Amino acid sequence: MINSAFSTVTADQAAPLHQEFTQVRKDSETLCAPLEIEDYGIQTIPDVSPPKWHLAHTSWFFETFLLKPFLKHYQEFDEHYAHLFNSYYEQIGTYHPRPERGLLSRPTVKQVYAYRQHVDAAMLVLLAQETLPDYPEIVRRCIIGLHHEQQHQELLLTDIKHIFSYNPLRPVYRELPISNINHTAELSWHEQPGGMYEIGADAAGQFAYDNETPRHKIYLSSFRIASRLVTNGEYLEFMHAGGYYNPAYWLSDGWKIVQTQHWQAPLYWVKQDMQWYEMTLGGVRKLDVHAPVSHVSLYEAHAYANWCNKRLPKEAEWEIVARQQPITGNLRDAGYLQPMPADLQGLAQFYGDVWEWTQSSYSPYPGYRADSGALGEYNSKFMSSQGVLRGGSCVTPQNHIRATYRNFFYPGDRWQFSGIRLAEDIT
Amino acid sequence: MINSAFSTVTADQAAPLHQEFTQVRKDSETLCAPLEIEDYGIQTIPDVSPPKWHLAHTSWFFETFLLKPFLKHYQEFDEHYAHLFNSYYEQIGTYHPRPERGLLSRPTVKQVYAYRQHVDAAMLVLLAQETLPDYPEIVRRCIIGLHHEQQHQELLLTDIKHIFSYNPLRPVYRELPISNINHTAELSWHEQPGGMYEIGADAAGQFAYDNETPRHKIYLSSFRIASRLVTNGEYLEFMHAGGYYNPAYWLSDGWKIVQTQHWQAPLYWVKQDMQWYEMTLGGVRKLDVHAPVSHVSLYEAHAYANWCNKRLPKEAEWEIVARQQPITGNLRDAGYLQPMPADLQGLAQFYGDVWEWTQSSYSPYPGYRADSGALGEYNSKFMSSQGVLRGGSCVTPQNHIRATYRNFFYPGDRWQFSGIRLAEDIT
Amino acid sequence: MINSAFSTVTADQAAPLHQEFTQVRKDSETLCAPLEIEDYGIQTIPDVSPPKWHLAHTSWFFETFLLKPFLKHYQEFDEHYAHLFNSYYEQIGTYHPRPERGLLSRPTVKQVYAYRQHVDAAMLVLLAQETLPDYPEIVRRCIIGLHHEQQHQELLLTDIKHIFSYNPLRPVYRELPISNINHTAELSWHEQPGGMYEIGADAAGQFAYDNETPRHKIYLSSFRIASRLVTNGEYLEFMHAGGYYNPAYWLSDGWKIVQTQHWQAPLYWVKQDMQWYEMTLGGVRKLDVHAPVSHVSLYEAHAYANWCNKRLPKEAEWEIVARQQPITGNLRDAGYLQPMPADLQGLAQFYGDVWEWTQSSYSPYPGYRADSGALGEYNSKFMSSQGVLRGGSCVTPQNHIRATYRNFFYPGDRWQFSGIRLAEDIT
Amino acid sequence: MINSAFSTVTADQAAPLHQEFTQVRKDSETLCAPLEIEDYGIQTIPDVSPPKWHLAHTSWFFETFLLKPFLKHYQEFDEHYAHLFNSYYEQIGTYHPRPERGLLSRPTVKQVYAYRQHVDAAMLVLLAQETLPDYPEIVRRCIIGLHHEQQHQELLLTDIKHIFSYNPLRPVYRELPISNINHTAELSWHEQPGGMYEIGADAAGQFAYDNETPRHKIYLSSFRIASRLVTNGEYLEFMHAGGYYNPAYWLSDGWKIVQTQHWQAPLYWVKQDMQWYEMTLGGVRKLDVHAPVSHVSLYEAHAYANWCNKRLPKEAEWEIVARQQPITGNLRDAGYLQPMPADLQGLAQFYGDVWEWTQSSYSPYPGYRADSGALGEYNSKFMSSQGVLRGGSCVTPQNHIRATYRNFFYPGDRWQFSGIRLAEDIT
Numbered sequence A, B, C, D: 001m002i003n004s005a006f007s008t009v010t011a012d013q014a015a016p017l018h019q020e021f022t023q024v025r026k027d028s029e030t031l032c033a034p035l036e037i038e039d040y041g042i043q044t045i046p047d048v049s050p051p052k053w054h055l056a057h058t059s060w061f062f063e064t065f066l067l068k069p070f071l072k073h074y075q076e077f078d079e080h081y082a083h084l085f086n087s088y089y090e091q092i093g094t095y096h097p098r099p100e101r102g103l104l105s106r107p108t109v110k111q112v113y114a115y116r117q118h119v120d121a122a123m124l125v126l127l128a129q130e131t132l133p134d135y136p137e138i139v140r141r142c143i144i145g146l147h148h149e150q151q152h153q154e155l156l157l158t159d160i161k162h163i164f165s166y167n168p169l170r171p172v173y174r175e176l177p178i179s180n181i182n183h184t185a186e187l188s189w190h191e192q193p194g195g196m197y198e199i200g201a202d203a204a205g206q207f208a209y210d211n212e213t214p215r216h217k218i219y220l221s222s223f224r225i226a227s228r229l230v231t232n233g234e235y236l237e238f239m240h241a242g243g244y245y246n247p248a249y250w251l252s253d254g255w256k257i258v259q260t261q262h263w264q265a266p267l268y269w270v271k272q273d274m275q276w277y278e279m280t281l282g283g284v285r286k287l288d289v290h291a292p293v294s295h296v297s298l299y300e301a302h303a304y305a306n307w308c309n310k311r312l313p314k315e316a317e318w319e320i321v322a323r324q325q326p327i328t329g330n331l332r333d334a335g336y337l338q339p340m341p342a343d344l345q346g347l348a349q350f351y352g353d354v355w356e357w358t359q360s361s362y363s364p365y366p367g368y369r370a371d372s373g374a375l376g377e378y379n380s381k382f383m384s385s386q387g388v389l390r391g392g393s394c395v396t397p398q399n400h401i402r403a404t405y406r407n408f409f410y411p412g413d414r415w416q417f418s419g420i421r422l423a424e425d426i427t
């Protein structure tokens, strides 16, 4: 069995798969409910995709990897979509240049929703064909497609935030609840003894992407990890100490960006009348000093840690501590869509709030094999120059995150909900 | 009297001004009728503005130069619009960066139409106040505003064409009539004797922009000018002769663009199955070899003329011949929205079809004075590095063009309906 | 006779041609005498060429246009030089990319001087062959080659200045005399009545480039022109009045450069301890407020004139006044290599000191025909987007300048000795 | 003792330190002996520094970290050099922008050699002051300075190669011996069992950079590593199989470069008359198909390995195999300055020939602490987005390389002698 990473769902589990399919697909549309038609088409920077594109691309995924190969007599919705909504799968065919996704007024939003309906109907037909010899592969791919769609749901929210942030009218995505926690739990340090550990996802367990496999042994020296995330208030101290003006704390590549992009604060922070505010999906708010700092790059996370004489955790360190915690937290389902303060002592905030930058570069695990065919491009071809982030954020669906999950972005990226947890060696 | 260029309309003529106002304002909206909401927001290149932006900016013009200074108790529609829809008037205040006009999903199309209604209603109130001491200035500015709006109507069409051309789905703006002319009138040469002439607009005459004034004397050597425009078929001969591969015909700056942008044909030409097609507002059509070549840059026009051992006309040469012709032709009102073949012998196509590149750089006439205040920025600050084009195009409103009209674009620009008329010295 | 512009030297005049040839060629080397070997190879910006390149390219000109076509059995010095030292003549063959002229350590300076010797020896042989049927053409081209070399002599000095200005060690080209004039002659205005004039070079007269021909009629309205150049002191007033911070004075393209390049003063001005200094070929000096402002772009010249409610002269206006003046002034032969104050009343500084920006775009005269073949590329292919400058500068050889001479640079160029003379309409 | 990595040399060992100092310093100059003065100043790309700059910067290192802090009454050679020859040490002060190192004609080569003499003389005085309380630190820093100089000696050769490669005259650095090996040793696979290992440099052992410390435990799964490097001939097979045209083998970032930079072969390969040649320091040679492929990026190394169904080794895997081999091979001292074929069976080419790309990102070892102060910037601030290379190359000094040595470059870099050794998992 080659593609073990993606093959853990068996036919038994598929019983409610059509329900899960329907739910996940509907979730994407629900997320877009607050949007005006005009919001669906904007691409502010190449990293950001128009909401309309996310809705179509996730449908293209099912059409390409399931309907076309497995559903007899399937009628393609529009022959141009293969090109328009392929993101980057070279082995599938050509694709529209990423930086030009925002230049397409057509298909219209209405047509994209019709495309979704068309794909959904066909998918339900396909999922009902349980006697097909390929049914296990169909189930396997369908599950990948649903996780894929959930990833894009997170991107929908981070991209909408970015799109709105470019608009001087300061649009609000949705009225959001605000934290009533007026303090930050004291920071404590969890000690983890050195020794042999195992990390990564088990081929026989729950769903995982190929990049989380195989589960493998690793030796770790003893270390300490912070009980909670770094707060806005703590990050402000770094700023007041001249953090953005002292190259001694910074990685060389990071310092270049600080100077050329004139970084002086996390993304979305705005100073007005000597007071810091931040843009959120609920509009511009006074900065909550108790909440975790968010929208910082790996460079900023590294510089902050350096300034504290600490470091960022390795991804393995994070994983062996995090997996002892229940998968709960301020995830998308909590409805805040904004990081929240930790109010209780002890290990906290491992899941949700913000993706936590690690000092690990995104690279293959020992024995890693990419999924076969075009699906192998999903994760493996990005294993250079990116950093690993762990734990999900306040816009990650609860049932999408797990201890072994590896997210990855370039060290200068800031438009995700990305923050900082400190660690240090025990010597 | 300082701003003579803009002051030719007297209070008498203002009688039907509110009617003209209503008509011109309505024309802009009629032009947008075929659009989907999604089409209103796209900006493909910095030169192109989203249709929504044109609709709002032309309203901002009336609000800024008329309603705010002259209408008592006028209530601004939205305080942010002063920034969002100022195009480039430095003396008015800040403005949204031009290349980022396509990143604004808000205001929505609906809100922009509401803005237009708001401005229109107020303008009609203002235009009714004929006893105001400032009324002559109000009339003068209103007329400028209407000509301004007509210019943007032309841009609406050229920009929509460009927006649609970037979309692999090849959207069609409107079904358009097609020429039934299957030949090209034979090219003849009009001889004009050298001598003293006068060109430019008369302060006491019909409306003209400040850059057309003052009317002034000029000495011209004798010359010949082509009876009609260069056709697609003739331009194809240049291409077949290797025109895009031989630097000897090209201006140095043009040749650099040919090489870096890989120009091999006019903009909007597409080769499929060994056959040339062109994108039009009516969709992709087989290239009409009898129709005038369009969407060429000044560099291409110059290279073509060089290849023929001819040259482009000076703007003065064009004007003294063109003003003897009636202002008729394939203008917007004809409804083709695409250049059409010349079918009759003799001087033809001076107005409409395509803007005609001249060899004249855009510069001030002797004695030129820009309008005072911010309105002076309208034309005068662009007098460097641009070429003058004359005669209007198939998307220019009939009552907007005149013999003295000076349009100007950078020598590399191609997204306007711009073409070629040849000239030569008589020696 | 086709190439009239370049054909004015007859065989008679050729008698001392070999002497002139020897002198001009030696001048180039004399100019380089103060250089270290290391100075010969630097290219700070694409506009600037390494001194070594100038020395070789001017030799290539003679080799290419004279020795190869006309000298029997001529042995090319090095077959690679045809590519390396062709500047931009497309019809001759390929050429090394201009921005990479500074990446060539070989040929060495010594080899380049050997190349010069080789070419010089062969040229003297060729010039002695007066009985050749092509001798008139040889003479004609040789004279062009000498003027060409003189142009590059001017560039040698402006480029060395630029090269040294990039070096924090502030190298000095040569100790230079300093003005002892402690005042500026009062500015007066010369009035010129409107009417028919003739400008341009006569085919039968002294040498002129093709772009100065043909002599032709032109009608000019009456105007006033300033008796002398704008001084550093006067330009400082513009700066103190916020000239670099007020877009109202600027052409749109210029204002963009002011903002993106952060222009706040002419090139080579340096502020130290609240005092203005300027880099010169003689080292850093206190700014001479009486001397003409130099190293300003057309945009700055235009903005300054605008601020004064004046304008720049047209090139024709300049010419008809300047040709009444003797061709004397602070030219290269004066040895200052820096603009000097005007000390006497009356029309002054038309020749030398600084090239004077005009408001005329560089374009062909009526009836202009470029020289035939590759030599036609010398001037004609640059006739777009550039401005005309007149009168020569303090680094122009005395016998190189004339009233009809048209120099041309892009409106943003500042590394030439370029300054401002004001004009205005008489209305 | 804080900076253990750099502190392993004791005062005893320092006895011959002045001799070693003199030798290493002389080596740099010997390497430059074949250069013309003009060669010393060229910078072809920002990565490449002019030879003159290397000579001065390595002297600046001693002046800055030894002479200024420790030698009483030391007279700085030139106060500007602190700025000009600081490479990137932010904590020391400002530095000349890296991409502009090639714009400095001064100081001259002669002055730079005088600078070296000045520093050398003072260093010998300092090294003789063995009774100074700071003497151990002086020794420690001097040793770092010598290793630093050796690193720049390698760069001198790689940069000269690049500089010459940009010159159409194809300069030759030195006549070089050519291999007489006409075959390639057969490739075999070394199996290494999984288990606990230790890697990194011991604080108590021989000299190592801080980034090689601390020695630490690591768990490795069992793997195979290739006995020798990939050859040009083998790489040609990849090319013939369409390697540069098939995105399936490539990392996403690498494929972008392949397309935008039009990579079709390793750097320095040239195709002439259907035959491959390569530029070497000894001139252009026919490609040696038996020699190791060189001047490939990490992207190309990865794509090649992917095409073979192999992978690159981790740096730890490489180290535990390589340290069992004697430190001999085709290093600089062998005099080939070009990779040579492996002629004997068995493990070979671990040291010398080419730096071997690993799949490991450059990151801190567990427990790593950067050296204190500005010297801490030497290695630590580059720990993002770079890949680790191991084993030295044909231009690395023999006594500079060791099994624990970690070199690092960006994945797209190709101007170093960098090649490929394959590995694979044992499953």
Ligand SMILES: [Fe+3]
Binding pocket: A057, A087, A148, A152
């Ligand atoms: Fe996707």
Ligand SMILES: [Fe+3]
Binding pocket: B057, B087, B148, B152
């Ligand atoms: Fe406008």
Ligand SMILES: [Fe+3]
Binding pocket: C057, C087, C148, C152
């Ligand atoms: Fe030249």
Ligand SMILES: [Fe+3]
Binding pocket: D057, D087, D148, D152
């Ligand atoms: Fe260094």
